[in-house]
Amino acid sequence: MTDSTPRRVRVRAPELVGKGGWLNTGDKQYTLADLRGRIVLLDFWTFCCINCLHVLDELRELEERHADTVVVIGVHSPKFVHEAEHAAVVDAVERYGVAHPVLDDPELATWKQYAVRAWPTLVVIDPEGYVVAQHAGEGHVHAIERLVTELEAEHGAKGTLRRGDGPYVAPEPQPTALRFPGKALVLPSGNFLVSDTTRHQLVELEADGESVVRRIGSGERGFTDGPAGTAAFSEPQGLALLDEGAVVVADTVNHALRRLDLATGEVTTLAGTGRQWWQGSPTSGPAREVDLSSPWDVALFGGRVWIAMAGVHQLWAYDPVERTVAVTAGTTNEGLVDGPGAEAWFAQPSGLAATADRLWVADSETSALRWVEPDGSVHTAVGTGLFDFGHRDGAAEQALLQHPLGVTALPDGSVAVSDTYNHALRRYDPATGEVTTLATDLREPSDAVLVGDDLVVVESARHRLTRLRLPEEAVQVASVAHRTQRAATEVAPGRLELDVIFQAPAGQKLDERYGPSTRLLVSATPPELLLSGEGAGTDLSRVLELDPRLTEGVLHVSAMAASCDDDEANEYPACHVHQQDWGVPVRLAQGGADRLPLVLAGLDDQASLDDQTP
Numbered sequence: 001m002t003d004s005t006p007r008r009v010r011v012r013a014p015e016l017v018g019k020g021g022w023l024n025t026g027d028k029q030y031t032l033a034d035l036r037g038r039i040v041l042l043d044f045w046t047f048c049c050i051n052c053l054h055v056l057d058e059l060r061e062l063e064e065r066h067a068d069t070v071v072v073i074g075v076h077s078p079k080f081v082h083e084a085e086h087a088a089v090v091d092a093v094e095r096y097g098v099a100h101p102v103l104d105d106p107e108l109a110t111w112k113q114y115a116v117r118a119w120p121t122l123v124v125i126d127p128e129g130y131v132v133a134q135h136a137g138e139g140h141v142h143a144i145e146r147l148v149t150e151l152e153a154e155h156g157a158k159g160t161l162r163r164g165d166g167p168y169v170a171p172e173p174q175p176t177a178l179r180f181p182g183k184a185l186v187l188p189s190g191n192f193l194v195s196d197t198t199r200h201q202l203v204e205l206e207a208d209g210e211s212v213v214r215r216i217g218s219g220e221r222g223f224t225d226g227p228a229g230t231a232a233f234s235e236p237q238g239l240a241l242l243d244e245g246a247v248v249v250a251d252t253v254n255h256a257l258r259r260l261d262l263a264t265g266e267v268t269t270l271a272g273t274g275r276q277w278w279q280g281s282p283t284s285g286p287a288r289e290v291d292l293s294s295p296w297d298v299a300l301f302g303g304r305v306w307i308a309m310a311g312v313h314q315l316w317a318y319d320p321v322e323r324t325v326a327v328t329a330g331t332t333n334e335g336l337v338d339g340p341g342a343e344a345w346f347a348q349p350s351g352l353a354a355t356a357d358r359l360w361v362a363d364s365e366t367s368a369l370r371w372v373e374p375d376g377s378v379h380t381a382v383g384t385g386l387f388d389f390g391h392r393d394g395a396a397e398q399a400l401l402q403h404p405l406g407v408t409a410l411p412d413g414s415v416a417v418s419d420t421y422n423h424a425l426r427r428y429d430p431a432t433g434e435v436t437t438l439a440t441d442l443r444e445p446s447d448a449v450l451v452g453d454d455l456v457v458v459e460s461a462r463h464r465l466t467r468l469r470l471p472e473e474a475v476q477v478a479s480v481a482h483r484t485q486r487a488a489t490e491v492a493p494g495r496l497e498l499d500v501i502f503q504a505p506a507g508q509k510l511d512e513r514y515g516p517s518t519r520l521l522v523s524a525t526p527p528e529l530l531l532s533g534e535g536a537g538t539d540l541s542r543v544l545e546l547d548p549r550l551t552e553g554v555l556h557v558s559a560m561a562a563s564c565d566d567d568e569a570n571e572y573p574a575c576h577v578h579q580q581d582w583g584v585p586v587r588l589a590q591g592g593a594d595r596l597p598l599v600l601a602g603l604d605d606q607a608s609l610d611d612q613t614p
Helices: 050-065 086-095 109-113 141-158
Strands: 010-012 021-023 039-045 070-076 102-104 121-125 130-136 184-186 192-196 201-205 212-216 236-243 246-251 256-261 267-271 284-286 295-301 304-309 314-319 324-329 349-354 359-363 368-372 378-382 388-391 406-409 415-419 424-429 434-439 445-451 454-459 464-469 480-483 489-491 494-502 508-510 518-525 530-532 535-537 541-546 552-565 575-588 595-602
Touching: 021 086, 039 050, 039 141, 050 070, 050 141, 070 086, 086 102, 121 141, 130 141, 130 575, 141 575, 184 236, 184 445, 184 454, 192 236, 201 236, 236 304, 246 295, 246 304, 256 295, 304 349, 304 359, 359 406, 359 415, 406 445, 415 445, 415 454, 424 445, 494 518, 494 552, 518 530, 518 541, 552 595, 575 595
Parallel strands: 039 070, 070 102, 236 295, 295 349, 349 406, 489 575, 494 595
Antiparallel strands: 010 130, 021 102, 039 121, 121 130, 130 595, 184 192, 192 201, 201 212, 236 246, 246 256, 256 267, 284 324, 295 304, 304 314, 314 324, 349 359, 359 368, 368 378, 388 480, 406 415, 415 424, 424 434, 445 454, 454 464, 494 541, 508 552, 518 535, 518 552, 530 541, 552 575
């Protein structure tokens, strides 16, 4: 008899271990043995990471369609020090509507066991407890769903599939007026408008910052225009006055800009299609026809609405007269590079504030404060890159922030920074080049607005607005500095083979109808780490030459692959883009590895596997 079961490499899945324990399970602790018979999808994520938030959204439909066979488990693996706090993980799980069990792994124990190198990474475990696929980055859910369907059939036939309810237990809803608010705006009336992000609404509050005047939005996640009671948002964030009678809203998870008519409460769509922007999509054009990617904040600057496009590490702008959108700064590469707008790099820009001659930017993943000149050039006031962060005042060139989400222009020309993961409000003064601390003991401040001599801060994780008098003197704070906690990979100095693993999903092939279907971009921090091998190309494998005079650094690798349905009879095959950025800390040492494999999709067949079956 011929066995038609798909034959694939299988690796015994390591146990799930996390010092923080399990969330969303009704306090029950789980092992892989408890999940035997189910298809388990591990989602390695951290709540600062916009790509991780994209994947959470991508997974929702798969979870619903395969609820009786698939158990999704989020393995929370922190980048920032704040993300290792258990209470912060609890908040994040509620904030982003995570409707599956989460293992809190503050020490990256399970991350290391699964040899994960990037956020997000998805790992599929079959009902018998073997790893059968690994995917890094976004855009893989279609491939995972195809694999899930195959596993359901295969293990259903073998009798090894166990259907039923999963281990998810929903938390109790909390009766607060706001729930993880994101941004705030002072309206012409003197009232506040707040994006009530987790409840998918906008809330107008009286000038006291507490009394609710009205709610805009149904409160259900959706993308619907119409009156205040039926319009729908999905995790809205940034707000800006378009004119005296209208507000523009960054509707983040809908990848759209919306317009609120303040008089009527009517909501309409200004820009975006509801679809997420991918490499190769248009970067300018009629606003309602161009895809956006997680717009996080908005500000009126130079007659246009500038957009912090966190999902693609860029700034865009909406022209309210022409009703068009276009990229204004950023290359989509993630990092901290100044210069002309077309050459600058950002990393999840999440806060904007405009003055007459500057657009200030809170660039969250580089823990940086940046600004844009009217000529479009980009500059950095505070921050050094993706891997250094902390709480340190003093001269701006050595000061440190930790994942700031908001920035507010002050009357004296300085700016206040909502230093989110430091639970602080900081101040940068361009006149002196000094950074000070205005307030501490806040809880994940994400924005602040000026009201007279006061700053009203959005204390996101305390679900409220908090009024602070602008202090005459800075608060004294003990300095701390951190680097990312990920262990460096030991590599040999000199020749290093970089190998990005990509296997097209079953039933698909690389899409080469219009030229190469893959792209690889490599750079390093510091740049002198790479003697050769930097730059862009189309081959997913490349030989790098590392300078033996250096002892450590970071390799920045960006990879993309496009695959389409492999069906000659189909004139219009469905196509998908798979992409991921890696920042790989490396330590140069004799005897280190001479090959660096990074899995975009599939399994590395050159890896040494302790437990492997055909």
